[in-house]
Structures are given as structure tokens and as C-alpha cells.
Amino acid sequence: MFEIFNLFAFALLVIVPFSGIKQLARLSALFITVQVLIAFAISIYIFKQGEICFQYPGSIITGVLNFKADYLSGWFIAVISFTFLTGTFYGIKYLSKYKQEVSKLRIHAISYVLVYTSLIDLCFIQNSILFLVAWEIMALSAFILVIFEWEKPETLKAGINFLIQSHICILLLTIGFIWIKVKTGSFDFSAISSFTAHHPALGIVLFILFFTGFAIKAGFVPFHTWLPLAHPTAPAHISGVMSGVIIKIGIFGILRMATLIQTDYTLIGYFILAVSVITGVYGVMLAIVQHNLKRLLAYHSIENIGIIGIGIGLGSLGIGMNNSTLFLLGFGGALLHTLNHSLFKSLLFFAAGNVYQATHTMNIEALGGMIKKTPHTAYLFLIASLAICGLPPFNGFISEFLIYKGLFNGLLTNHFLFTLAILFATLGLVLIGGLALICFTKAFGVVFLGNNRSNLKTENIENPLNVVPLYFIALAILVIGVMPFLFSDALLKVTSSFNKGNVTESVNAMHTAFQNVSLIGFVSLVFIIVILAVLYLRKKLTKNKLSNECETWGCGYTGRIPKAQYTASSFIRTYRKLAEPLLFIQKEKKLPNTLYPGETSQTTHPYDKTEYWLIDKPLYWYRWLLKQFVFLQNGNVQYYILYGILFVTLVFMFPLVISKIMDFINFLNQL
């Protein structure tokens, strides 16, 4: 299966350069669909029959290449494949606007397949060298996907930023793997387990090293700065896929390490919990003040990574404290939220892509009233917004509920520090929920409702091809929300793979952990039914009543100026004032200071404080330092030859000088 899967990718790579524009779309759709079907088959097989193991002889350098797909891999294969499937069909429609640029589309298709294939392969690989190679293929092809519109300078800038940061991630992973290789002499993942089993203290350092590496990919604060740059510049289907699943491979990496490394998980749990709460709250706090719709969604991915991280942190604490309920709810919630987020975030990005193609802008302030121009997109965006805020009856609620339940169960344990940590995690999660509500009422309300705020020309771009894939995602969102019990068996199996024998899993704990998940689905269903019933009742009761249409009541003001509407900035102004000390908002004001008020204006540019202190400032100092040596680069070839001679002389002189100094020291010693 695995070989056939890769073979299809390879076949497509060979065919694409020779195909015309028409066949290109069809071929890539066909091949990726087949690949996705194979992937689903693998995933189903894993959940039905247990894990798949096989090996290749490998080479002298790598040693035997082990491949293993356990439940964790199966879960991620399914998650990744679904989003790639919808992303492909949406992307083909989205890219049909760029028909003329065939070569661009070809390399795009190739990179797309490469990213997908390498992501799935990463779920199998158990060998560090191979893992790094696949990771590099994934990072490079993701980079090419992001810079689709490379002729725009800001796209290229964001792309390079992404490239550099993903290589810092690879650097950290490489260090970790080399360390293991040096210590154990093996590139196999099982060496990590055996090594850390003997050195639990080093296991913590190793885990934090890997966590930092994967956190760059996943977008944990403060390693998130590439995310809000890369997402808005990539085409919509790529943003959706990237936010939905590519950053999730970082989560996969962290979880994979959690299955391998054996160490004190209590400490790691506290660490992850702290980082995640900060990530979640900080991500959504910044999301609210964004004016660019896709950038807002990108910051929201950071927030959701935080929620997933809270789940992972709880689960790790569950391992550390031998608390099976906490363990199940934490990891279960995190895994389910990974799936859920991949669904609603890709849906949001695809819907935002439709808005972009209709209006050619992503500036929230310029939009408005899109529900009349693109009604289907508006419904879908609404469903996804409700889901991402974690509101029932949609899927986001289920996973957040599991995490909440884990938190409240954690409160009941008898440990003061732990109770306190749980308290702050709960506070964080509640704040995230509330802030997400502000964020998405703003995003949906301002973009889709009211009147258009600037006389934008909007085209009607909706057709079945760019709406139907989105409806499939919406359906999945609703199904998980109403029938979460479909997934509880799979979740139980996946969470069991984190158990290294330290947690005593009682059947009882499993039942209490997941028993009321089905009840929640039932309550959500009742909720939907009651709403529909009351709506029906309302229709019946008001059928014979007068129903007029009139302009919005303007409190006595009768002029109809769309500009007088509440804007996104005014909607969040009170919040901005509250959060200002924590954020970094550049304001430009032009006040009326003459007797007769002239033109006035105010603009705000939200910026990221961590980006400023962690990236911009160090770079600035570094450049300042390098600038001190700029006189060396004076353009004279003679000088450069001189430098070369000086260098060579120094290299030769160095050992001599050292030995002379040593002689001198020896001489002094002898005195």
C-alpha cells in the first residue's frame, strides 16, 4: 500500500511536466484522489487490524530502515488526507484564474503532491535520517507552494522568512537526532526510547529540544512569527491546507516524541501547559486586532495550536501522575481538536479565498455585505466561525469539552501546585473562548453583513466547484458535532499509544472519560431540533401577520451612508484599549487642529511584540555589528587578494604562534 501510494506521487511527478493546462487539473485531481483513497484505506486498516510494520534493508549510512504506522499515524493520515482532498478540488477551481501561467501551475502541482506524499510518509518513517529527508522535502515544497505569486515582493519576503524558520526547525531536529546517534549508534527511533529509558534526566532535555523544533513548525509562541506572514500571501487553498494540516505535522512530531521518549512527564506536562496557555491567549489577542482577513485566520491557527497544546500538556501530566482519566481526556481532546481544527480552519481559509476572488481584497475594513454577493460562502464561513469558537452543536465544542472535562477532573486531584496550574489553564481556555467570540463576530459581521463599506466591485464567483468541497467540510463539522461517539473508539486506540506502561488504564476510566461524549452529541442534536421547531412555530404564528421591509432605523438620521456603519476597528476599539499594554500597535493620527476642521485620519497597524523583540531587534543588532566591518568590502580586487593572502598566512601562522606561546608558558613554568 505504502509503495503504491508513493508510486502514484512519482507517476504524477513524471507526467505533470508534459501535460497541458486542461489535463494538468484533471490528472492532479485524479492522482491525488487515488492517493487519498489509498491513505484512507491504510488508516482504516490500521484501526481495524492494528499497526503496520515493515522494513527495507537501507544502506550503510542509515542502517535498516524501519517503517511503522501505529494508531497515531493512522489518525494523522486520515486527518491530513481529508483536508488535502478538499483542498485539491477547491484549489483547482481557485487556480483556474491563473490559466495563462502554465509553468507556474506545473511546479505548483508538483510541490503540492510532494507535500502531501511527504506528510503521509512522515507518519510512517521510523528512521531519523529518512525522517529529516522527508521533512526537508516537505519544507521546501511547502515553500514553493507559498511563493506561488512570487512576482510580488511581499510574497517572496514572507516565503523566505518561512524557509529560514523551517530550517531552524530542521536544525534543532538534526541536533536531537545526531545526539541520539552519537549516544546509541543507531538512527532508528527505537533508540530514542531505549536511550531515554536509561537516562530520564537527559530525556527531558531531549524532549524540550524536539519540542522546540516541532513548535516552530506548529507555531507555538514565540516561534509563530512565520505563520501570520506566510498564510496571507499563499493562495487560499494553500493557506487552508497549510493551516489545516501542514502545521499539524509539528503536533504529530511532538506526539510522536511523547510516544518514544521515556522520562518524567510531570515536568514536561507543566512546561507544555504553560507554553500552550500563552500561545492560545496571545494568538487570539493578536487575531482580534488584525485587519487582514487571512492574517486574522493565521493568528487563529496559533490560538488553536495553543488549545491542542493544553490537551497535550494535560495528557502528559496524566502520564506523570498516573491519572488515567486525565491522560485519556487530555490526549483525546488534543487529537480530536487536531482533526476539528483542520476542518474548520481549512473551511475558513477556502471561504476567505472565495471572498478574495470576488473582491480582490482581504482588507476587512473595505468589505461588508458579502452575504448578498456570495451567500453560500457566507453560510459556510458562519458555520466554521461558530465551530472555531467552540460553540455547540459543532465539532469545536466536542474537543474543547473533552479538554475542559480533563481540566475539571484535574482540579480534583490532591496536589496544590497542580491545582493552581489547572486553574490558570482553565482561565486561559475560558479567555480564549471569549476572545474567539469577539474575533469571529467581528470577522463574520464586518465581512459578510451590513453594507459594503467601500464601493468595491464584486464579481459573483460562486459556482458548484468552489462551494461543494466546502459543503463537504461543513458536513464533517456537523457530523462530528452531533455524533462524536463515532470517533471515541479511534481516540481510545490512539491515546493508548502514549501509554508506556506507567498509566494503569482501567476500563472504568475509559468509560467515564468518553461516556458522555455521545450524550453531548445528543444534546446538540436536541438543540438543533428545538431551534428548527421554534423557527417553524414562528413561521406558522407570523404567517398571517404583517411583515414589512424598510431601511434600517437610523435613530432619526435618514441618510444612508455605508461609511457610517460600525467598522472592524470601531468594533474592537474598547478591547484594543484594554489590551494595548500587551500588544504593539502603531498608530498614526491626524487630528483636526485648525479652526475649521480639515481632513482627519487615523490608522492603526497591529504588530507583534514577540516578533519585534525576538526577530527584528536581534537582527537589527546583528546587522549593526556586521556594519562595523563594512569597510572591508570596498570593491577593490587587490584588497580581496590581500585578504586571501592574510587569511592563508594566518592559517599557517596560527599553529606556530600557539606552539610559541606554549613554549613561553612552559618556560615561565620552569622558572
Added chain:
Amino acid sequence: MVSLIIILTASIFFMGIVVRTKSLASGRKGPGILQPIKDIGRLLRKGSVYSTTTSFVFRIAPTAYLVSILMAVLMLPYGNTPGVLSFEGDFVMFAYILGFGKFLMIIAALDTGSSFEGMGASREALFSMLIEPAFFIVMGSLALFTGHTSFYDIFSSLHFGSNISYLIGSLAAFVLVLVAMIENSRMPVDDPKTHLELTMVHEVMILDNSGFDLGMILYATPLKFVMYGTLIANFFIGDLSLIWSLPLFFTIQFLFALTVGLIESFMARFRMSHNPQFIFILTSVSLLIFFGVLLVLGKFN
């Protein structure tokens, strides 16, 4: 089932008592107890006007809002009888279902394209975000206190032993009263009877609603009040038999309505910019409750 019936009953009289208290406090005789509910009935029979700017969101939001509160009410227990829907962690769903209704009301206000309604929507979104932590910490402390995580289990096993637990109970009641006031956009935060759109929160959000929809929105207010009143009443009902608990329940609701009326009569509305600070105070009070619980359980070690 019991809780649903008595909550619906109490909601009929609740606003009447509030209005009557306010009238008496300001030296007027005031309308009958049933007047507010009659007004709602009148609205339900009326026709409606919809803005041409609005979309389907505006039409379904009031229904979803009312239903969200009804669903939340279904989860409330009454003394020894569990709510219609009762499961572990139900108070999380309670808060999130209410959030669903709020979300739709906020975007419905933005749907009209009116600057005033946008203003109300903005405030509602912010205040409901700020109020959430207080509620969760209070419920979390109660969960910690009793060792259970559902409304029914918490309230049926809640017993006041030491002095400090009375303090916890009264602080929790205080927080819940204020949560109810803020959730309903009542006095210290918002004045429902103000006549200036610039200073309103909830009222300005529903400027464009009329007829049946407005009736539903107006009925949601007493329902929400009684819902929080029931939470408070549950502190005291414990395992009393129905004969004793019913009068107790209605007395508590009556006192709650009286308190609301008195607060509204004798307190001035805050400046809008001071509201966030005020609301956040509630979170710190609820943290006090939390540490009080830790103290009672002797977990400081």
C-alpha cells in the same frame, strides 16, 4: 422536569416584581405584576418590519437566542431532582450554549448595518468575554469543593460545614447575582431605560427587531434572570422535600427580583469605560472563592 416548570412559572412574574419595586422605590404605584409579560404577549401577536439590509441571520438570531437559554435551563437541577439533561461537565455546555445565542445576537446586530447597533454589539461581545472567567471559576471552585463536575452532583452534595464555607456560599451568590445583572445588561453596567443610544448595550442591539422576534428577545431577559436565580436557590435547597423547597425557591426568586429592582433604583450606571474593570473584579472575587475552597479543603501544602 420540575426545574423547567417552576423556572417558566417564575419567569412570568419576575420582571413584574422588578418593575414594581422600581416604581415603589421612586414613589409611584407602578403597573401590575403581569404587565411586562402582557407586553411580551402583545408583541408576539404583532406584525414586524425588517430592514432591507438584513439577511437570514437577523431572522433566525432571536429564535436561536431564546432556544439557547431554554436549553441552558434544561440543564439546571432542582434540589434533589436532576435537570432534564444532566451529565458530567454540563456547566461547560451551559456556558457555551448561552455563548451560541450571544454570538448570533451580536452578528444579527451587525447585520442591520447601523452604527448604533454595531456599538451595542461590540460592547456585548467584550462584556460577555470578560464575564466568562468569573462563572467558570465559581463553578470550578464548587466542583473542587464537592468533588463532582455536574450541576446536579455539585448541588446535591453541597453541604455547608465550617464558617468559611458560608463565606464561600455568599460570595458565590454575590458573583452570580452580578453575573446575572451583567448578562442581562442591567444596572451597574447598562441602563435598560436609558434614552440615549450611545450609552446602551443590549437595548441598542435590538433597535431593529420588532414584533414576534422582539417578543422573544424580551422574554429571554426574565428567563435568564430566573435561570441564575435558580442557580443561587440551589445553594440553599439541598435535599429539602418539595413542600418546603417550593416556597423557598419562590422566596429566593422574589428576593432576587427585589434586589435587582433595588440595585436599579439606587445605583447609578457606570461610565462605559469603567465597565471592563468592574466586570473583571468579579473574576478576582471568584478567585477568592477558589482560594477559600482550597483553604477549606486544606490543600495548601
